[in-house]
Amino acid sequence: MDIQKTELAGVLIITPPRFGDHRGFFSESWNSARAKAAGIDTDFVQDNHSLSRDVGTVRGLHFQSPPHAQAKLVRCGRGSLFDVAVDARKGSPTYGRWVGVELSFENGRQLLIPAGFLHGFVTREPDTEIVYKCSDYYAPECDGAVRFDDPTIGIDWGVAPEAAILSEKDAKAQLFADFDSPFVFEGS
């Protein structure tokens, strides 16, 4: 399993090996023992799967506040997408900074996003499917969103904001400047 660090501590690009043959390939998309041996000690309890029909669909920037904050392990099951994590931990030296990674069925990459980060993505192909593991259960009362095109975060999505396909919730999400983050940096 290849693990690459990003500019945000704790946000990792994980690429499991694929075993190809004349039929196609096999890959262990998650193995907790191998992850623990690599220093990734996150227990996941819920798997999510969403389909976005059109190119330029944006979902995010989302979070669940404590006590149901979620770490996520994200991958692309079909098509391709640009996946983004934003550090939302008060006191973090990288507070408000973002990283983005192209995830696709072809590249098999996964993005590990710790709790305390906002998450969002934009699709690059039609009928793109995202599948991701979460370290806590869905808690709608803790669900929140920040504008994907927030000017202080400044994510380069590769799509004009006015052309983005959004949910009603995301279209009226709060600005980062107005966001009173529930997350606190704990020194790692």
Ligand SMILES: Cc1cn([C@H]2C[C@H](O)[C@@H](COP(=O)(O)OP(=O)(O)O[C@H]3O[C@H](C)C(=O)[C@H](O)[C@H]3O)O2)c(=O)[nH]c1=O
């Ligand atoms: C997240 C979630 C949603 N739902 C229900 C609630 C709604 O009736 C429906 C669609 O929910 P929503 O519009 O919040 O889905 P997304 O816009 O894809 O949100 C997700 O996308 C971003 C990128 C994320 O990282 C989060 O997992 C999540 O916020 O699924 C559930 O039943 N369980 C769940 O865990």
